[in-house]
Amino acid sequence: MACRREPPLLRLDRIRDKSLNNSIGEFHQAVLGGVEGWESFSKGHPFGIDLAREDNTMFIELKNKYNTLNGSKKDALRDKLASILRQHPKAKCYWAYILSRDSTSGECEWVYRKSRNPNIRKAWGSMAYGIVTGSPFSLSEMWEALPRAMFDITNKKMPDASISWASEWLKYATGI
Helix, strand or coil: CCCCCCCHHHHHHHHHHHHHHHHHHHHHHHHHHCCCCEEECCCCCCCCCCEEECCCCEEEEEEEECCCCCHHHHHHHHHHHHHHHHHCCCCEEEEEEEECCCCCCEEEECCECCECCCCEEEEECHHHHHHHHCCCCHHHHHHHHHHHHHHHHHCCCCCHHHHHHHHHHHHHHHCC
16 A cells, blocks of 8 residues: 655645744744853754753753654653753753643653653743743743844834734733
């Protein structure tokens, strides 16, 4: 039996969606990596993660969406975080993502396949930003500043409706 192929337009839409989500994730990584006391890592770094406190007390693998990791990638990430803890046993390691399934925010121990370690954690929504910045409002503050920054960069005047629309959409998407 022959495999059915996806129509070319659907494949293109998925490629664009993946590319956009990757770019948004890179944006969040750059913002959080710019916070004082934190650094952002490019691919190929020995830890193989996205962010770390400069004092090596926290490490974060950051994703844009909750469903970015499938089962085998979750296994690999869990192993990577456990490996970091072997080198830095008092650290906290996070799998963090900005957009949760239900537009909530939180943090908890990441219990995965019955494996527990209180220093391997999950954080989502505004809590992912809060862990890095120390402020539970930093994600919403960034979202509110973003439309203005985009218009400042392009040297265009931003209509008030744009501020309102962007703010409402971001609240809906992120639950903040």
